[in-house]
Amino acid sequence: MTDLEEAAKPAVINLLQKDEDQLYVELGMRQKAYTQDLSISGSFDPVVMDDIAVLGPMDEIREFGQRLFNRWTLEAHKLLCGAEKEDVEDIQQLQNAFGIDDVAVAAFLATVLVTQLGIAAALAAVVAAIIVKRFFHPTYEEFCRAWTRHLPEA
Template structure:
């Protein structure tokens, strides 16, 4: 069961970040989210007092955690290593599970016969979902490489 209060908190954070972006780019909102992430980690770990972590420290911590989480999420969803594929399968994100979900929607939502729905689902996955995911993953890897290069300057 989902924690509705937690979902509302996440939505409130995203809404605040979008307001700070001002429709131009995401830097202001990202910087604010990174600071909030640092504060949340500080609060969760019970770190006492402002002398332990300054605002800049909190922001840097949030930025490091966000970069790490993004890199790990990219490996989970796009990685080719055997452990990445196994993790996707465990989470129900492997190709066959996705095709099965598309099949279920076609059968239950559109009333297509299961045998036909399975073939249509495989075609939908191969022709639409798979290329889209490939492009998304390549864009994600390129973005991570750019962020890593900028961080080392």
């Protein structure tokens, strides 16, 4: 496990305890907080306020988080389940993580989202947790099949 994956691990452990709706709210809150304070971008587990007066109603935050997730999941899927030659190393590392557990897969996904797609760590941890919660199966092939079936329309 890389240093970046080790840094992501505590955050994804906490995030994997939440249900999908809570994760969409968390993603929406982090994105809104990130636009106001760029310093949180480097942390996989930033402290974010949940002030409705500042952020808006939770239903709107959840919908915003779902839209963000839908946008990034398409790119992450191409990167991790695609067949591009330049992605072979990341795909191999993901396959290896499947032999460990959902936390390892989520931590690896979070680091790939940061390093390959340029998503802020604060947001990548939540996106990775949602992907793992929705699509994690004991094998890489089943993971990609399940994820492919549930991709949003491009």
